[in-house]
Amino acid sequence: MILTGAGAGIGRAVVARYVAEGARVVAVDIDEEGLASLADECGGAVVPLAVDVRSWEGNVAAVRTAVTEFGGLDVLVVNAGITDGARPLLDIDGPDLTGAFQELFAVNVLAGLLAVRAAADALIASRGAVIMTGSYASFHASGGGALYTASKHALLGVVRQLAYELAPDVRVNGIAPGIAPTRLRGIDALGQERSDSVLEGTAAVLPLQEVPSTESYGGLYTLLANATDSGHVTGTMISADSGLSIRGLARPGGRVRTP
Ligand SMILES: NC(=O)c1ccc[n+]([C@@H]2O[C@H](COP(=O)([O-])OP(=O)(O)OC[C@H]3O[C@@H](n4cnc5c(N)ncnc54)[C@H](O)[C@@H]3O)[C@@H](O)[C@H]2O)c1
Numbered sequence: 001m002i003l004t005g006a007g008a009g010i011g012r013a014v015v016a017r018y019v020a021e022g023a024r025v026v027a028v029d030i031d032e033e034g035l036a037s038l039a040d041e042c043g044g045a046v047v048p049l050a051v052d053v054r055s056w057e058g059n060v061a062a063v064r065t066a067v068t069e070f071g072g073l074d075v076l077v078v079n080a081g082i083t084d085g086a087r088p089l090l091d092i093d094g095p096d097l098t099g100a101f102q103e104l105f106a107v108n109v110l111a112g113l114l115a116v117r118a119a120a121d122a123l124i125a126s127r128g129a130v131i132m133t134g135s136y137a138s139f140h141a142s143g144g145g146a147l148y149t150a151s152k153h154a155l156l157g158v159v160r161q162l163a164y165e166l167a168p169d170v171r172v173n174g175i176a177p178g179i180a181p182t183r184l185r186g187i188d189a190l191g192q193e194r195s196d197s198v199l200e201g202t203a204a205v206l207p208l209q210e211v212p213s214t215e216s217y218g219g220l221y222t223l224l225a226n227a228t229d230s231g232h233v234t235g236t237m238i239s240a241d242s243g244l245s246i247r248g249l250a251r252p253g254g255r256v257r258t259p
Pocket residue numbers: 004005006007008009010011028029030031034051052053054079080081082107133134135136176177178179180181182183184185197198
């Protein structure tokens with residue numbers, strides 16, 4: 001198994017869950033410290049690989065590592081991502097827009113294509129599965145700024161198209177988290193720092209009224225990795241948004257008591 005964006009947040013929690021289920025994982029991230037502490041925590045089941053997912057060579061190295069260490073590759077999780085800090089289009093200076101777009105799309109979209117291209121032979125041989133981390137922003141506005149929302153909508157297209165292109169040998173699906181307590185990297189070209197994914201008041205607007213932990217996403221990734229339970233599922237992005245997309249106007253949820 002390969003999982004990108006393993007050094008922190010949702011990816012890190014999913015690796016821990018996979019390892020608890022008996023998997024061995026090539027953990028990919030650009031953040032060496034995050035990888036080192038993950039490897040300490042998970043022991044020999046995790047092989048850390050510090051590469052940039054935007055590079056073809058980095059993706060090839062991940063596949064080579066999985067094949068060498070584990071004898072093959074059954075699951076590829078494309079999870080590394082960055083945010084635009086929900087910056088509105090009109091708050092980005094025109095001359096900065098192209099660089100910002102290229103940087104964000106390289107991580108959030110291109111890296112998934114590179115990873116699948118690099119892993120295709122191994123995944124076809126194992127009749128494996130790809131899982132991509134989308135977002136609430138894969139379906140709706142205002143889960144980010146224009147660049148992030150466009151990238152996550154694009155990733156939904158990638159999931160659907162690759163599910164078609166790789167059928168019947170490889171299943172391709174996605175998970176679309178609504179919210180999780182992480183600190184996503186921003187766009188360097190805009191000078192953005194990391195930012196908190198959870199804002200003040202976030203829990204109160206969710207119909208389920210609670211910010212889910214990163215660990216709470218593990219079960220969905222396990223489900224889609226396991227052909228026994230989801231062998232008939234492909235081309236799907238599972239929404240895990242705490243009900244955000246069915247929010248009501250008057251109250252976030254029918255039985256939510258507002259002060
Ligand atoms: N946290 C949320 O509320 C939320 C909601 C919806 C979707 N998501 C998505 O979940 C995924 C994981 O994000 P997270 O919230 O856990 O954030 P995170 O920052 O904790 O984890 C993302 C990881 O990706 C790594 N990464 C970034 N750029 C990289 C690169 N070029 N090469 C290699 N690794 C790189 C980071 O170092 C980091 O460890 C992302 O795709 C994000 O868009 C998060």
